[in-house]
Amino acid sequence: MKKLESRHWAFLGLAVVVVATMLLNFEPKLDISPEAKRMHSFIDSLPAGSIVMVSFDHEASALPEIKPLALAFLRHAFSKGHRLVGIALMAEGTAVGYRLMDQAAAEYNKRYGVDYAFLGFQPQIIAAILSMGESIKQTFPRDYSGHEYDSLPMLREIRKLSDISAVVSIADGNLATHWIEYGRARFNVTVAAFVTAVMVTSYDPYVSSGQLRAMVGGLRGAAEYEKLIGIGGAGRRAMLAQAASHLYVLALILVGNVIYFASRARKGRG
């Protein structure tokens, strides 16, 4: 068996910290950030029955963060009586979006074709946004399951992007930027986003300039949103483990720097 190196001990430590805190099964009390409140108010402000497009612009690798975010939003939107049109601008988001919309819709007794629909995927992101701006039906002649566009009552009410109250992009990369730069700029559509934590700082300038109406990021954002809408979820369950893992990383940084500065001082004296 190979001898364990220092990195293996660091790996083991992380695994122990996370597993131990998850086994505790304890949910700490959260402060709600202004971003989560802003998104919540925005969804609340839309009149009941508004048609919102939700775009699953992510890969399967981001599922642990994306799923709690997406479910929290879908549940909130359905509870407010909004109608949802799902699309995916990344291939893997298609299967995820299809499943999550069905799952959330079933919890609120929503009917397919009347309260929600899932149109599927189109490969070229910018082309898809530009063509939806002119005609959603010609971009998606059939939905993911093969139903003709006009056969679904809800879809007969929307012809192009400007007929939609808002687009909510659920993204793990910079696809929400394309919604802002092509969808909002050309067709004046309101854009909001749920993003993975790693993308939060990338979208801050768009939030600041008002191009992104609201943004919630990461598992912490999902937990805050779940708390706001009064449900439990994977976000809230993960908060203790997440806090513990952060403190573990901070401890490693501290230890690493102490060792570094101590050896530098010894070299200086020697």
Added chain:
Amino acid sequence: MVEILMSRRVAQIVCAVFGVLLFLLFFSNHPTAKAVTLTVTTQYWQVIAAFALIVGAVSFMRVNFKSMSRKQDAPFRAVGLLGMVAMPILALGWGIGGSSPFLWVFENIQAPMQSTVFALLAFFVASASLRGFRARSVPAAILLLAAVVMLLSRSWFESTTSNILMVTSDWLRNYPSMAARRAILIGIGLGSLTTSLRLIVGIERTWLGGNK
């Protein structure tokens, strides 16, 4: 005749025509302009992109067959090819919706593995934090401090300390950090703008490849 039609010059002209067309269509609300936009995006752009994906898949198969013939990781490459071929067969046989085997493979094989590959990064971040993250200079110390504040603010719960941490981290994020990111965005925007113009005008020709 074919070679003339496929020459670099003709390709450049096609690039310029579509570039100028898409640029001008942005500004027009005329029904003809809208129809042209729809045609270009759905009939040309999307369709050609779909063929490009098929080209990618075929290239994957060719590369793997070549490596297998040289006995390089042959069993593993066979598994990859099998996985690739199995998905269209499952889709054709049982569809892609509901409780189809196609979606079952995605949910129980592809998605778990894909998210676990990214989960490995958590361990590498931990290892890098111990071995590489040093406050060697003033800028490095600033970076470290900002990271510490961000991480602490998301690790504390309902308390005065949490409030202070959150206010500090939010200010850092919404002002100095955002300002730097904005400058990067503006820089990238200027670069993308010039590259796009160079492509349309024909100054940038690397995509054409060699020969005539």
Added chain:
Amino acid sequence: MDIGTIIAGLLTLAILSFLYRDNPVYKFAEYLLVGVSIGYALVIAWKSAMMDLLLTPLFGQGDWSLVLPLMLGLMMFGRFHAKTNFISRIPLAVLIGSGAGAAVPAMLGPRILTQVSGSVVPLVGNNGLPDWSGIVVLVGVLSTLAYFFFSREHRGPLGVASRIGTWFLMIFFGTTFGYTVMSRMSTFIGRAEFLLTDFLHLTR
């Protein structure tokens, strides 16, 4: 526990085995992932773009205006051989030209002008006192842009501005690093929850 959960759990552990070292089990999982991912993307793209936008309208509804896009798409297969590579230039030209043309107004307006205008905010508040946050943003944007200006040597006022820009960049990288750590930890926590709850039934 259903067979899907068992397989997902075993494959998760196979990927995690890489943390110890590269091994045949990990390699098997990795190659399987790549193959299945490509097959999946192929099916989804075929159904949505090829069937719905090309083959059904062309052969099912007789829309013969799609013959030209079909030909352009088939020309992409010229890339398979060095001698026929030149055939793919025309469809590539369509893709690249369209993308470049659409990008010009997108970069100019939303990316550059709106972001610049977002930085130009009143530097004095309603109470007559300086708005320090607005000043920080303006100084931050200008100094960071100065850092990325490489056409002149960073000396004198440009050098000072560039050094200030470095500090703003460090704050950005620090906050981004913090969020990156959060993101990566979240991904692992998600997988850990699956293993502990669905696979091993150790938690609810």
